[in-house]
Amino acid sequence: MKGMTSFLARRLLWMIPTLWVVSIVSFFIIQLPPGDFVSAMAAQYEASGEKVNQAALDALRTRYGLDQPVSVQYIKWMGGVLHSDFGYSFMYNRPVSQLIWERLGLTVTISILTLLVTWVLAFPVGIYSAVRRYTPGDYLFTFLGFVGLSVPGFMIALILMWVSFRYFHVTLGGLFSEAFIDAPWSWARIGDMLQHLWAPLVILGTSGTAGMIRILRANLSDELQKPYVVTARSKGLSETHLLLKYPLRAALNPFVSTIGWSLPEMVSGETIVAIVLSLPTCGPLLLQALLAQDMYLAGAFILLLSALTVVGTLISDLLLAWLDPRIQMG
Amino acid sequence: MITMKNRKLLVRVSIVTFLLALVATVCGLLIPGKITSPIASAPPPGDGHEAPALTVLVQAGQLPLLEERLPDSPLVVTPVESIGEYGGTWHMLILPSADDPSFIRSVGYENLVRWSPDWQEIIPNIAGSYEVNSLSTEYTFHLRPGMKWSDGTPFTTRDIQFWFEDVIQNSELTPTPPIWLTSIGKSPELVVADDYTFTFKYAQPNGILLAGLATPDGADPNLYPYHWAKQFLPKYNPDIATLLQEGGYHDWVEMWNARVGTYMVGTGRWIDLSRPTLDAWVQKTPYDGSSSQIVFERNPYYWKVDTQGDQLPYIDRVVFTVVSSTEAMVPKVLNGEVDMQYRSINGTANRALYYDNQAQGGYHFFTLTSNSINVMVINLNLCIDDPVKREIFNNINFRIGLSYAIDRQEIIDTLLMGQGTPWQAAPLPATTFYDEEMGTQYTEYDPVQANRYLDLAGYLADEQGRRIGPDGKPIAFTVEVPNSEPALADMLGFVQKNWHAVGIDINVKVEERSFFYANKAANLHEANVWPGTSSYPAEVMLDPRYFLPFGPDSNWAARWSDWVLGKSAGAKYTPPVPIIEEFGLYGLLMSTADTARQEFLMKQILGIARDNFWVIGIAYGPDGYGIVKNNFHNVPASMPSAWLYPTFAPTNPEQYYIEQP
Numbered sequence: 001m002k003g004m005t006s007f008l009a010r011r012l013l014w015m016i017p018t019l020w021v022v023s024i025v026s027f028f029i030i031q032l033p034p035g036d037f038v039s040a041m042a043a044q045y046e047a048s049g050e051k052v053n054q055a056a057l058d059a060l061r062t063r064y065g066l067d068q069p070v071s072v073q074y075i076k077w078m079g080g081v082l083h084s085d086f087g088y089s090f091m092y093n094r095p096v097s098q099l100i101w102e103r104l105g106l107t108v109t110i111s112i113l114t115l116l117v118t119w120v121l122a123f124p125v126g127i128y129s130a131v132r133r134y135t136p137g138d139y140l141f142t143f144l145g146f147v148g149l150s151v152p153g154f155m156i157a158l159i160l161m162w163v164s165f166r167y168f169h170v171t172l173g174g175l176f177s178e179a180f181i182d183a184p185w186s187w188a189r190i191g192d193m194l195q196h197l198w199a200p201l202v203i204l205g206t207s208g209t210a211g212m213i214r215i216l217r218a219n220l221s222d223e224l225q226k227p228y229v230v231t232a233r234s235k236g237l238s239e240t241h242l243l244l245k246y247p248l249r250a251a252l253n254p255f256v257s258t259i260g261w262s263l264p265e266m267v268s269g270e271t272i273v274a275i276v277l278s279l280p281t282c283g284p285l286l287l288q289a290l291l292a293q294d295m296y297l298a299g300a301f302i303l304l305l306s307a308l309t310v311v312g313t314l315i316s317d318l319l320l321a322w323l324d325p326r327i328q329m330g
Numbered sequence: 331m332i333t334m335k336n337r338k339l340l341v342r343v344s345i346v347t348f349l350l351a352l353v354a355t356v357c358g359l360l361i362p363g364k365i366t367s368p369i370a371s372a373p374p375p376g377d378g379h380e381a382p383a384l385t386v387l388v389q390a391g392q393l394p395l396l397e398e399r400l401p402d403s404p405l406v407v408t409p410v411e412s413i414g415e416y417g418g419t420w421h422m423l424i425l426p427s428a429d430d431p432s433f434i435r436s437v438g439y440e441n442l443v444r445w446s447p448d449w450q451e452i453i454p455n456i457a458g459s460y461e462v463n464s465l466s467t468e469y470t471f472h473l474r475p476g477m478k479w480s481d482g483t484p485f486t487t488r489d490i491q492f493w494f495e496d497v498i499q500n501s502e503l504t505p506t507p508p509i510w511l512t513s514i515g516k517s518p519e520l521v522v523a524d525d526y527t528f529t530f531k532y533a534q535p536n537g538i539l540l541a542g543l544a545t546p547d548g549a550d551p552n553l554y555p556y557h558w559a560k561q562f563l564p565k566y567n568p569d570i571a572t573l574l575q576e577g578g579y580h581d582w583v584e585m586w587n588a589r590v591g592t593y594m595v596g597t598g599r600w601i602d603l604s605r606p607t608l609d610a611w612v613q614k615t616p617y618d619g620s621s622s623q624i625v626f627e628r629n630p631y632y633w634k635v636d637t638q639g640d641q642l643p644y645i646d647r648v649v650f651t652v653v654s655s656t657e658a659m660v661p662k663v664l665n666g667e668v669d670m671q672y673r674s675i676n677g678t679a680n681r682a683l684y685y686d687n688q689a690q691g692g693y694h695f696f697t698l699t700s701n702s703i704n705v706m707v708i709n710l711n712l713c714i715d716d717p718v719k720r721e722i723f724n725n726i727n728f729r730i731g732l733s734y735a736i737d738r739q740e741i742i743d744t745l746l747m748g749q750g751t752p753w754q755a756a757p758l759p760a761t762t763f764y765d766e767e768m769g770t771q772y773t774e775y776d777p778v779q780a781n782r783y784l785d786l787a788g789y790l791a792d793e794q795g796r797r798i799g800p801d802g803k804p805i806a807f808t809v810e811v812p813n814s815e816p817a818l819a820d821m822l823g824f825v826q827k828n829w830h831a832v833g834i835d836i837n838v839k840v841e842e843r844s845f846f847y848a849n850k851a852a853n854l855h856e857a858n859v860w861p862g863t864s865s866y867p868a869e870v871m872l873d874p875r876y877f878l879p880f881g882p883d884s885n886w887a888a889r890w891s892d893w894v895l896g897k898s899a900g901a902k903y904t905p906p907v908p909i910i911e912e913f914g915l916y917g918l919l920m921s922t923a924d925t926a927r928q929e930f931l932m933k934q935i936l937g938i939a940r941d942n943f944w945v946i947g948i949a950y951g952p953d954g955y956g957i958v959k960n961n962f963h964n965v966p967a968s969m970p971s972a973w974l975y976p977t978f979a980p981t982n983p984e985q986y987y988i989e990q991p
Contacts, residue, residue, distance in 0.1 A: 033842065033844045033845070034844045034845060034847070034848030035844045035847060035848060039844070039847065040843075040844060041428055043814075043843050043844065043847055044428050044814075044843075045428070045431065047812070047814045047815070047843065050431050050546075050973045056593045058505075059505050060593070063583075063584075063587065089619075091427045091428065091619070092427065092601075092618045092619040093587075093588050093597065093598075093601060093618065094618055094619070094620075095578070099619055099620075102619075102620060161658075161661055162661075165661045165664060165665055169665060170665075171661045171662050171665045171667060172661075173653070173658055173661075173662075174622060174651070174653075175622070176622070178623065178649070178651070181621065181622050181623045182615065182621060182623065182625075274654070275654040275655050275658075276654070276655070276657075276658060277654075277658070278622070278652070278653045278654040278655075278658055279654075280622055280652075284426070284654050285619070288426060288427055292427070292428070
């Protein structure tokens with residue numbers, strides 16, 4: 001146990017310089033495209049035919065402090081962050097924390113539901129595939145798995161949208177019907193949301209499920225060949241018991257080691273599919289912020305995602321240690 | 331003879347008297363004689379009605395009677411088709427951010443004066459009438475007694491005065507006053523005669539005040555209700571610190587921008603809902619990323635009526651649904667979920683799709699008459715630093731050869747749905763500055779002629795068919811396209827093929843918008859493309875970027891423009907004689923107020939541009955389009971497409987109506 005504590009302490013301490021370096025790198029990278037927020041916005045207006053007033057743009061630039069060197073801007077930003085002031089978004093002129101917080105609940109909900117759907121589907125099917133290899137059932141799931149794995153999520157989304165419009169005259173997209181968008185929470189509103197949610201869950205779940213099935217099938221089949229399984233069978237353990245007790249745990253190894261990364265993914269969400277379906281989640285917001293060089297919003301996002309990644313990896317390692325007694329820390 | 335010294339004088343004269351040009355061609359306002367507003371507002375023709383929902387509120391005692399809400403002489407709007415019915419919701423689509431021009435182009439265009447729907451004249455709007463003296467130094471406006479803000483407070487000259495004294499003349503809020511308000515860089519004097527009459531007095535003539543007021547930026551004078559905005563200024567609010575603290579702002583200027591500001595994204599105009607307005611619909615949801623739907627509801631104090639005296643608008647609510655991308659908007663249009671819109675949905679590629687689906691979606695098209703001089707103008711950078719390329723590009727026979735090599739009809743048939751006419755970068759037929767030769771020269775698809783001119787230019791082909799430049803290497807260069815213009819990239823694909831056939835190889839480089847602009851600004855581009863400008867006479871003279879080097883937007887010769895304006899960036903780039911001639915003429919044009927003379931001078935400039943063939947055009951047309959549902963009425967069948975005329979607001983959206991079941 002002492003090894004565990006010192007391991008934990010060391011990891012937590014390392015998190016601080018890691019996050020700090022990440023913040024510097026990301027802040028500078030956000031600035032890399034030529035121009036800044038003001039010129040990005042001006043270009044966008046001009047592209048749609050509006051004419052912009054140069055003097056007003058320059059005034060805005062000074063107002064936002066964009067005419068100062070990047071290092072000065074970074075120091076100001078970091079100073080704010082350490083006081084939990086993440087700054088204002090230029091695009092929406094609201095505190096960054098407010099913008100992210102508004103969407104966080106929804107994004108995490110969708111991510112968790114997707115994860116659950118994926119696991120609920122993938123585990124039984126994966127185990128079945130592993131145990132009954134080369135049967136028609138296995139071939140069917142393999143085929144579906146490859147289709148789901150290779151077709152990009154946004155492609156499935158677009159096809160689904162087309163089918164839905166063409167044959168059912170329903171436009172997929174958004175999270176609520178018009179009547180419920182600004183209504184207070186109620187059972188009816190939850191019901192409406194679930195009605196709209198099935199599309200993203202299906203689309204996002206498909207690729208995740210496929211991957212999991214294949215990995216589980218491969219790992220589990222490997223494990224089932226091993227001598228200890230034969231021994232257990234000869235000692236009279238039932239097939240189900242011996243399947244679930246040891247080989248499954250070993251097969252879960254790769255999952256648990258990547259589980260940590262589902263934490264930041266929960267927040268960034270699936271960006272492309274969210275854009276196609278107009279979901280008000282975090283992913284599209286991050287993309288818009290990066291395209292517009294909305295520094296504080298993008299910077300805060302990346303910082304948040306990095307922190308979650310680092311924390312998530314730590315959780316992964318701990319889970320792995322708990323799951324697999326062969327692993328030693330330190 | 332243009333020397334260094336009088337070049338600067340020329341420049342100064344150009345800049346400071348720049349504005350006079352607009353007047354003459356837009357409305358001929360400098361014809362000697364006093365100007366009065368074209369239409370005097372008539373008194374309401376009898377007992378008018380109001381929307382049923384408002385009558386309910388009146389009866390409940392929550393709203394004053396209609397006669398008390400309307401001004402003494404409301405503006406009378408003549409409906410396009412017929413008197414409308416009250417009710418309904420107008421659905422449109424909007425992008426998640428930076429799409430606020432959508433509001434201005436639909437529900438946010440209420441200025442002192444405005445454009446007529448056909449963009450031919452300026453007519454009164456908020457101002458009931460106006461007079462201009464013969465020297466154009468005094469502009470008197472008469473407001474409408476009894477007109478009120480959306481919260482019932484009277485709209486008077488106090489609001490105009492507040493804008494003028496506390497916003498425009500406050501250097502912290504307005505570093506430079508708007509160009510149209512000034513004359514020779516100086517702001518006028520505001521004289522307030524009474525609650526409903528005020529005058530701008532200038533020392534020197536200002537020819538474009540009325541036109542400036544009619545453009546979207548001209549809404550400024552009536553966007554600052556005194557009774558509401560004064561709480562945000564320390565001058566009027568001793569307790570401003572409380573407000574600052576509540577909102578978490580660092581200083582009052584920051585708070586002003588966040589809550590009251592009107593320019594570009596993130597400023598208060600479409601975000602702060604406590605702001606009273608004069609628009610037909612009042613905003614109920616902020617456009618700040620917090621909602622997927624921006625809702626506007628009828629303004630009970632709206633000051634316009636139809637010809638029967640019924641209060642406008644007919645439509646109850648306007649709802650903008652936020653959609654993440656323009657592609658995701660298409661199914662919604664097809665499904666009939668959009669009542670009337672053109673912005674973001676009217677790509678050329680989608681036209682056929684919408685057309686096939688008209689019956690099922692229950693909509694039809696309306697036309698946006700574009701009079702852009704060209705769908706794509708190819709700019710070879712005549713100021714490029716590389717001496718070899720500079721020599722090649724500046725060779726007029728080279729450019730003529732390139733132009734003859736392009737099969738414009740193929741581009742029209744494939745990418746423009748067969749609707750278009752081969753054309754150079756020149757004002758369109760039936761406009762003031764139309765010059766047939768300028769538009770049609772070198773537009774025939776004639777590879778034989780092309781090869782002849784390229785040979786004439788001195789760049790003969792080698793055994794493999796590639797033309798060799800003066801340095802002995804094959805001629806090849808890059809043409810840049812911003813990724814926001816995929817249509818242009820497609821056209822360039824054809825151009826590339828055509829030019830390859832005559833021995834010139836180009837690399838079509840589609841790049842992110844910010845790189846496109848950065849390269850342009852640094853004069854690093856070898857060639858690039860951009861859509862054409864407008865043929866409206868005012869814009870031809872105000873934005874002649876393809877005829878003479880006119881600032882950074884003249885992609886073909888920005889450095890020559892810098893040289894003329896005396897900027898350091900242009901120091902090494904001496905322009906050729908024809909350019910200097912053009913600038914001489916332009917300077918003369920700027921300093922005269924005589925319409926006929928201005929047109930004459932502009933035609934001279936266009937003649938030089940024609941003879942020197944600075945840029946290469948492809949085609950003009952087709953017209954744009956918009957979608958309108960079959961049960962949505964009073965929308966004109968066609969309207970101009972522009973920004974200074976903010977399509978489609980001047981077509982009176984307040985008189986649009988939806989058939990009620």
